Amino acid sequence: MDVVLHRSHGVYKPEDDVTGFVHLELDKPIKIRGVQLLVHGSSTISWRIPSKSNEHSQIHRQEEVYFNHSITLWGHASTDCDLETIPRGSHLFPFKFPLPMEIPGSFEGLHGRSRYYVQSSLVYDKHDDSLVTQCPFTVFRDVDLRPQFTLMEKMKKEREICLRSTCWRAGHVVLGISTPKSAFVPGEKMTVNTEIHNMTGRKLKGSTIAFRQVVSYGTNSETRRVTWDMVHLHQPGLGPGKQGVWQNLVIIPSTVPTGLDGCSLMKLTYEIVLLVEVDRVKQNVSIPITIGTIQHTPSKYCHWEYTDPAPFPNKRWSSIHDADSTRKHHCGYFEPKCKYFTFQMPETELSTFEYSPGQKRRHIILSPDEENKESTV
Template sequence: MGKLRCFQIDLDNPQALYWSGQTVSGRALVDLESEMKMREIRLEFLGKSRVHWTEQHGSGKHRHTRHYSANELYFNNVVTVFGKGLGGGDEHTLPPGQHHFPFSFMLPPNLPSSFEGGIGHVRYVVKGTIDRPWRFDDNCVRAFTVLNALDLNQLPEANHGAEATDNKTICCLCCKSGPITGTIKINRIGYVPGESVYFEASVQNLSSRECGISAELEMATIFHATTKSKSTHQRINSIQHQTLMPGDSDVWGGDRFIIPPLPPSYLSGCNIIDVRYLVKLVVDPSGPAFDLNVPVEIIIGTIPLTSAVQQYQQTLSAVRPSAPPEVAMPSPSYNEFILGSTHIGNEEGGEHTQGQVDFTPTYTYYNWSRTT
């Protein structure tokens, strides 16, 4: 019969992170307690994106569930490493013990960056299958991160500032109070993970209510199915400010957001998922009322602005006069996605799939507090 102790995919790159066009290499490990009969062992290299969600429509006996979905395939290569696909008959025997099957696969250029977003993802995996006659196949899966470089220096707008102003009037029954007006401003919109986003905000409260004030860093994702689009908003971080009393005004400055490890803006190369980032001023009136939200969009890239690097060098030289005049920019490290892992085993291989069934993509992160 054959008993399988372990079936897994090991990558040569321990971080499991690659840029478009690089080579993914490693080996499949099959550890058998006793000999096993099989047709073949094959590996599948798969890059794809998928969007899927459901909505309820109608009411009563006419209520039904509607599915919305879209898919893109970037590559799908299948390679046999043992057995039938390499020639010979349909039945082969693998003796007990550990067996290593090396592989190497070159990624195509211009792939979109990896992304896991609940109702949609851009995902890259190596799947292993032991094809066994008259039995269920044994499967394993190993996901890895692919990054598509977004150089902020290639985007002229990345070095520009941004400002937004909005207001709202609170109505209570037949009474209307004065408006609440908020403004938020940043001096540039292009950043890489690890950089700080400083903002200035001002609020004028001419209403009759107390107003809580905060700022948020938000990821806005648009998922495009074939017949409909859907947006989701996830708060990455928030900063609370003091309460503003009726009739008062306030100017808020000096606080900052540090950009955590996040996928680059836009997901260039993917046509069904779009990722944007917002720094948002939020004014929350007491009592029943909608918040006033004043957003400005920022761009998160993988390669920082040269002007930001020069400013960093000048700041470091001022703090450390003994530092050499030309200070090297910190090399990026690679840290896991701040929003955590996704269970991929059932979708990518089935209920009994071995290997890495929980996956967290990894993104660039620049430590601006030290040099290399």
């Protein structure tokens, strides 16, 4: 028994209809109560809280359910009616379920997840276990960058670190980081300018630029904060009294957009960080970055597709957890799809200018309208 979605990539947006069918292949007739379908969406967070005695630890767990809708596709699976016979052969049971509007996008993190799935059950008897198959799907919410004009302005942050250590002579270190804007889409290149003034008497070790994901789990009573440096770029060390200036390009990886709107248990943000070790303490300065999926200035040379996200180093929530049963077929490893953009400019064309001396030539990039105009001349 398989659950097949009509969309091959398995990506849906709020208010979309999730459609598909349950495929059942039988080599002989069987008697069952019915075929049941469950469409489920929820967010769950969980982590272990160690006790003071270190003998017993507690599990902090919270959940919010967005929908848990059951549909009988065949028979009377939810009643105590008599068993019915399904003949041998191939059987298709279609289904359709409209998604609510205010639900968060899919997300898989270290201490929590927002997950959606379709589960089909072949119900033999109310006292017997059922054959269960699960099929997860992605709910994707776009983040529109166009209304947020302030995010298109240059961002710059500085931080001065004063030293009064016995190991270091009095002095200070100034860290600076800037970007031409603070809103990007996955696949876009971000120019990061950094500056370090080492006004101390000792050499600074190499610095690091990191594109960082920050996830806050929980409510006011119990919270966890997890950071993940998705991209690393290393810069050389800096001698005493020296100043270093660098320019780097960071390609935004495939990832979930900022926010997780609609979920009260998790909050997702991003930042670009400059890190350096000063007096054996890691210091940093950062700029908040908004990751969206609708560009502020759309380009006809920009294309996107649904891809897998960048791999997380430790996924505790990589599968749907259910009671163990030899008659259950789980979805296994699952990652929600993300939008990833590719920027491909048109090929340069050779153009001859009539009044250029000596048949001087140069390469220019022509738009499609200009190409048509050139061909008619």
